[in-house]
Amino acid sequence: MEVYESLRLSNQLCFPLYLCSKEIIGRYTPFLKPLDLTYTQYIVMMYLWEQQHSNISDMGKALLLDTNTLTPLLQKLEAKGYIERQKSPNDGREMIIALTERGYALRTEATKIPELMRTCINLTPEEAEILYKLLYKVLLNLEGGKHDNH
Amino acid sequence: MEVYESLRLSNQLCFPLYLCSKEIIGRYTPFLKPLDLTYTQYIVMMYLWEQQHSNISDMGKALLLDTNTLTPLLQKLEAKGYIERQKSPNDGREMIIALTERGYALRTEATKIPELMRTCINLTPEEAEILYKLLYKVLLNLEGGKHDNH
DNA sequence: TAAATATATATCGCATGCGATACATTTTTA
DNA sequence: TAAAAATGTATCGCATGCGATATATATTTA
Numbered sequence: 001m002e003v004y005e006s007l008r009l010s011n012q013l014c015f016p017l018y019l020c021s022k023e024i025i026g027r028y029t030p031f032l033k034p035l036d037l038t039y040t041q042y043i044v045m046m047y048l049w050e051q052q053h054s055n056i057s058d059m060g061k062a063l064l065l066d067t068n069t070l071t072p073l074l075q076k077l078e079a080k081g082y083i084e085r086q087k088s089p090n091d092g093r094e095m096i097i098a099l100t101e102r103g104y105a106l107r108t109e110a111t112k113i114p115e116l117m118r119t120c121i122n123l124t125p126e127e128a129e130i131l132y133k134l135l136y137k138v139l140l141n142l143e144g145g146k147h148d149n150h
Numbered sequence: 151m152e153v154y155e156s157l158r159l160s161n162q163l164c165f166p167l168y169l170c171s172k173e174i175i176g177r178y179t180p181f182l183k184p185l186d187l188t189y190t191q192y193i194v195m196m197y198l199w200e201q202q203h204s205n206i207s208d209m210g211k212a213l214l215l216d217t218n219t220l221t222p223l224l225q226k227l228e229a230k231g232y233i234e235r236q237k238s239p240n241d242g243r244e245m246i247i248a249l250t251e252r253g254y255a256l257r258t259e260a261t262k263i264p265e266l267m268r269t270c271i272n273l274t275p276e277e278a279e280i281l282y283k284l285l286y287k288v289l290l291n292l293e294g295g296k297h298d299n300h
Numbered sequence: 301t302a303a304a305t306a307t308a309t310a311t312c313g314c315a316t317g318c319g320a321t322a323c324a325t326t327t328t329t330a
Numbered sequence: 331t332a333a334a335a336a337t338g339t340a341t342c343g344c345a346t347g348c349g350a351t352a353t354a355t356a357t358t359t360a
Binding site: 022025026029055056057067068070071072091092093094095 | 307308309310311312317318319
C-alpha cells in the first residue's frame with residue numbers, strides 16, 4: 001500500500017489548488033451578479049480597465065486564454081454593451097477590443113469587490129504575500145518547462 | 151487612478167490562483183492521456199483508489215463537486231469500464247460507485263504521475279509545504295464564512 | 301509577383317462546473 | 331398511517347476551457 005502513498009489526494013498540491021480556485025471563483029459570483037459579469041468576464045474587464053484597448057492575442061497572452069475562449073466571451077461582453085469590437089484599419093486580421101462608456105463606468109461599481117474578497121480569503125497580509133509569490137513562482141516554473149518534450 | 155489600484159490584475163490573489171490551477175491541470179493532460187482520463191476523472195479515481203467505493207454525495211463532499219458534475223462524469227467512467235454504478239439495496243436513492251478490476255489496475259499505471267508533476271511545479275519541499283498549508287487555510291476560511299449572508 | 305508561410309481570429313466538439321429544477325425514495329411529522 | 335419534509339440522484343441550460351480545424355489577411359519566399 002506504501003507504493004500508492006503518492007497517489008493519495010491529501011498528498012497532492014494540485015488538489016487544494018484546484019479547490020481553492022474553484023471555491024474562490026464561486027465566492028465571486030454573488031459580488032459579480034449585480035455587474036452582470038461572470039468571473040472570467042471580470043478578469044477580462046480588469047485587463048481592459050488597465051489597458052483601455054487590446055487585440056485578442058495580446059489579451060490572450062496576458063490572461064493565458066486562447067481565442068476559442070475569448071472570442072465567444074467578448075461577443076457576450078459586446079452584447080451587454082460593455083465593449084466594442086472592430087477590425088483594425090492597419091491589419092485586417094486584428095480585432096480591436098475597446099471599452100464603451102458603460103464598460104468603463106462599471107469600474108466604479110467594481111471597486112468594493114477586491115476588499116470583499118480579501119475578507120472571504122481572510123489571510124494576513126504576510127500570508128497573502130507569501131501565497132502570491134509562491135503562485136507566481138509555480139507559474140513561472142510551469143511556463144519555463146512547457147516545451148521540454150520537443 | 152489611485153482609487154482603482156485595488157482592481158489591478160497584479161494586485162489580485164485570485165488571478166494567479168486561477169492561472170495556476172488552470173495551467174497545472176493543463177500540464178496533467180499529456181500524463182493522463184495514456185490512462186484515458188481527464189483531470190477531474192483522475193481526481194475521482196484517486197478518491198476511489200483510497201475509498202474503494204462510495205456514494206455520490208460522499209464523493210461530492212470530499213471533492214467539492216455536485217451531482218450535476220459527478221453524475222455525467224461517473225457515467226463516462228462507467229462507459230470506459232473503470233467503475234460500476236448500482237443502486238444501494240439498503241437505500242433505493244443511493245448510487246454505489248465501485249471500482250472495477252480495470253479501474254483498480256489503473257492505479258499502477260498512475261503511480262509515476264505525482265513525481266512527474268512535482269518536476270513541473272518545481273518547488274522545494276519547504277515551499278511546497280508552505281503553499282499546501284496556505285491553500286488549505288484559505289479553503290477553511292472560505293468554507294467557514296460561506297453562510298455569512300443568512 | 302505568384303505561391304508558400306505565418307499570423308489573427310473564428311468555429312466546432314467535448315468535458316467540466318454550477319444554478320435551477322425534477323424525480324424517486326426515505327424519514328419525519330401531524 | 332397519510333401528508334410533509336428531507337435526502338440522494340438525475341437532468342437542463344449556460345459559461346467556460348481547450349484541442350483541433352477553418353478562414354481571412356498579411357508577410358515572406360522563390
